[in-house]
Amino acid sequence: MLASPRPVDPNFVDRVRNSFDRQGFMALLGATLTRIEPGSVDIEVPFRADLTQQHGYFHAGVTSTVADTAAGYAGYTLFPADSSVLTVEFKINLIAPAQGNRLSATGRVIKHGRTLTICAFEVYALSAATPDFGSEQRTLCASGMQTLICLHGRMDG
Amino acid sequence: MLASPRPVDPNFVDRVRNSFDRQGFMALLGATLTRIEPGSVDIEVPFRADLTQQHGYFHAGVTSTVADTAAGYAGYTLFPADSSVLTVEFKINLIAPAQGNRLSATGRVIKHGRTLTICAFEVYALSAATPDFGSEQRTLCASGMQTLICLHGRMDG
Amino acid sequence: MLASPRPVDPNFVDRVRNSFDRQGFMALLGATLTRIEPGSVDIEVPFRADLTQQHGYFHAGVTSTVADTAAGYAGYTLFPADSSVLTVEFKINLIAPAQGNRLSATGRVIKHGRTLTICAFEVYALSAATPDFGSEQRTLCASGMQTLICLHGRMDG
Amino acid sequence: MLASPRPVDPNFVDRVRNSFDRQGFMALLGATLTRIEPGSVDIEVPFRADLTQQHGYFHAGVTSTVADTAAGYAGYTLFPADSSVLTVEFKINLIAPAQGNRLSATGRVIKHGRTLTICAFEVYALSAATPDFGSEQRTLCASGMQTLICLHGRMDG
Numbered sequence: 001m002l003a004s005p006r007p008v009d010p011n012f013v014d015r016v017r018n019s020f021d022r023q024g025f026m027a028l029l030g031a032t033l034t035r036i037e038p039g040s041v042d043i044e045v046p047f048r049a050d051l052t053q054q055h056g057y058f059h060a061g062v063t064s065t066v067a068d069t070a071a072g073y074a075g076y077t078l079f080p081a082d083s084s085v086l087t088v089e090f091k092i093n094l095i096a097p098a099q100g101n102r103l104s105a106t107g108r109v110i111k112h113g114r115t116l117t118i119c120a121f122e123v124y125a126l127s128a129a130t131p132d133f134g135s136e137q138r139t140l141c142a143s144g145m146q147t148l149i150c151l152h153g154r155m156d157g
Numbered sequence: 158m159l160a161s162p163r164p165v166d167p168n169f170v171d172r173v174r175n176s177f178d179r180q181g182f183m184a185l186l187g188a189t190l191t192r193i194e195p196g197s198v199d200i201e202v203p204f205r206a207d208l209t210q211q212h213g214y215f216h217a218g219v220t221s222t223v224a225d226t227a228a229g230y231a232g233y234t235l236f237p238a239d240s241s242v243l244t245v246e247f248k249i250n251l252i253a254p255a256q257g258n259r260l261s262a263t264g265r266v267i268k269h270g271r272t273l274t275i276c277a278f279e280v281y282a283l284s285a286a287t288p289d290f291g292s293e294q295r296t297l298c299a300s301g302m303q304t305l306i307c308l309h310g311r312m313d314g
Numbered sequence: 315m316l317a318s319p320r321p322v323d324p325n326f327v328d329r330v331r332n333s334f335d336r337q338g339f340m341a342l343l344g345a346t347l348t349r350i351e352p353g354s355v356d357i358e359v360p361f362r363a364d365l366t367q368q369h370g371y372f373h374a375g376v377t378s379t380v381a382d383t384a385a386g387y388a389g390y391t392l393f394p395a396d397s398s399v400l401t402v403e404f405k406i407n408l409i410a411p412a413q414g415n416r417l418s419a420t421g422r423v424i425k426h427g428r429t430l431t432i433c434a435f436e437v438y439a440l441s442a443a444t445p446d447f448g449s450e451q452r453t454l455c456a457s458g459m460q461t462l463i464c465l466h467g468r469m470d471g
Numbered sequence: 472m473l474a475s476p477r478p479v480d481p482n483f484v485d486r487v488r489n490s491f492d493r494q495g496f497m498a499l500l501g502a503t504l505t506r507i508e509p510g511s512v513d514i515e516v517p518f519r520a521d522l523t524q525q526h527g528y529f530h531a532g533v534t535s536t537v538a539d540t541a542a543g544y545a546g547y548t549l550f551p552a553d554s555s556v557l558t559v560e561f562k563i564n565l566i567a568p569a570q571g572n573r574l575s576a577t578g579r580v581i582k583h584g585r586t587l588t589i590c591a592f593e594v595y596a597l598s599a600a601t602p603d604f605g606s607e608q609r610t611l612c613a614s615g616m617q618t619l620i621c622l623h624g625r626m627d628g
Contacts, residue, residue, distance in 0.1 A: 023216060024205075024209040049181050050184060051181060053180050061182055061219075061226065062222075064218060064247075068217055088251065088461060090221075091247070092247060094245065111564075111614075118566055143581055145564060145614065147403055156212075248459065267409070268409045300434070302459060333525045338519075342522070365499070366495040382535065402565065404562070405560065405563075406561060408560060458560075470526075
């Protein structure tokens with residue numbers, strides 16, 4: 001990860017939040033932005049029965065969606081104000097069943113370039129603290145990489 | 158693609174359909190199975206405003222979800238009756254904006270093995286026929302590959 | 315694959331060949347360009363003991379190298395004369411042991427764009443015709459995808 | 472990465488080294504194992520003109536080869552004595568030109584399972600210390616992920 005990425009747009013937090021809020025699909029999933037820092041963004045989504053695959057876990061599509069979106073906005077924090085971000089491609093390994101009370105995806109920039117930006121992401125399944133188990137359980141359920149392209153001169157909104 | 162994959166389970170169509178119907182997330186997306194053949198499956202999802210990203214196109218997460226699911230069930234057509242399917246990993250290139258009246262994902266088996274099965278998928282954005290353009294427009298918006306694992310002896314339902 | 319990609323540079327065959335000939339690594343592998351067509355290129359490499367992994371098959375690195383190179387030059391056939399090509403990323407599934415007398419990699423363009431070009435590739439392991447088996451055996455040993463970037467205005471040589 | 476992976480085979484260093492030494496391709500590249508620890512392995516390869524692509528940098532195939540091999544043996548450190556390792560697939564982003572006196576690849580296990588193991592890798596291009604620049608330059612030139620399969624009961628040698 002970048003040691004200390006410096007956003008060229010001081011307004012990057014609002015810019016990311018505004019873009020996220022225009023994604024109808026994030027509202028449908030009940031996903032929220034829980035952290036926006038230079039080169040790194042977290043997204044969380046609470047469990048619901050209509051987000052599941054056939055065994056009752058979070059669907060890999062939900063995991064992939066929040067992973068791609070967290071990494072995309074991680075890159076977008078470093079983009080100029082008058083730009084848009086598109087995912088060129090991503091690759092995801094689904095490492096463990098996404099079973100828990102909520103998913104938490106972290107995206108982070110590995111290499112920021114003028115045209116292309118490379119990100120990595122991890123998704124954790126979180127289980128609530130219980131009288132039996134005490135603290136919250138945190139299981140790595142997906143890990144992957146993403147390539148973004150910056151469209152200069154095309155405002156996102 | 159396999160020349161003529163032969164399902165070991167003659168009941169593979171019902172098995173795939175039953176598994177799909179237990180995925181809460183497919184219902185949330187409004188996705189339907191539109192073709193189930195040995196080693197190949199299609200899924201379609203009509204456009205809705207709550208399936209979009211920030212520019213009003215289908216969200217890459219929707220594209221990825223139907224791609225992964227179509228390819229997963231393409232593999233599952235060839236699995237034995239008493240097995241489950243899990244996605245190990247997939248990689249997707251988002252080739253063009255997913256703009257249209259509906260998405261159509263095709264998954265197909267490239268190599269079927271006892272433990273691992275490799276699939277490819279394509280996703281098309283379809284625009285309705287219009288007086289101006291005549292026939293339906295069909296744009297390749299995503300292409301990718303997937304690795305599945307077969308869990309023998311674990312019924313899906 | 316593109317229905318009928320038209321190279322903007324009529325001299326694309328020589329341009330690809332000249333670039334390939336400057337790759338010291340292709341000479342080390344004993345690899346040769348066996349087909350150069352618009353949007354599609356083949357590379358072959360005969361078996362040698364110093365190209366193997368620990369079980370005596372072609373090393374996955376050799377398979378990956380010829381796959382990446384064939385796909386990169388497939389894209390480069392469609393690039394302008396005064397440009398260079400770089401691989402942004404690739405993903406490869408190693409589907410079967412790469413066992414045979416030679417490897418044959420085919421790269422082909424899926425989507426050609428001004429900045430980014432997406433390719434697919436397959437690698438086959440070929441075994442010589444024998445009195446017992448008659449015709450040559452051809453086994454798909456790898457399949458994958460690649461993203462290329464076109465550097466405009468930077469001659470390759 | 473695993474907090475503290477414990478190899479089940481106390482002889483894992485020799486097992487990895489013996490397997491590496493049977494790879495004819497590692498000798499051809501001049502590659503050496505420079506670190507073998509539980510769940511993590513480094514491989515280095517010095518620059519030679521016959522390892523280059525058309526611009527005189529290390530060929531992406533060399534980068535990919537040492538990345539895949541380092542990650543494969545990182546996984547293999549955790550495998551049982553009577554097993555073999557095969558790469559199922561890998562994905563690599565080529566982040567910067569691989570220009571330097573040598574390449575150094577690090578593979579590390581992200582998730583170790585009985586059948587499948589997921590690894591990540593990074594490749595650095597290293598430039599020698601000079602009177603002008605003082606210390607060695609270290610540039611991240613590639614990053615990626617890999618899926619391995621463990622073949623139980625099949626000795627590697």
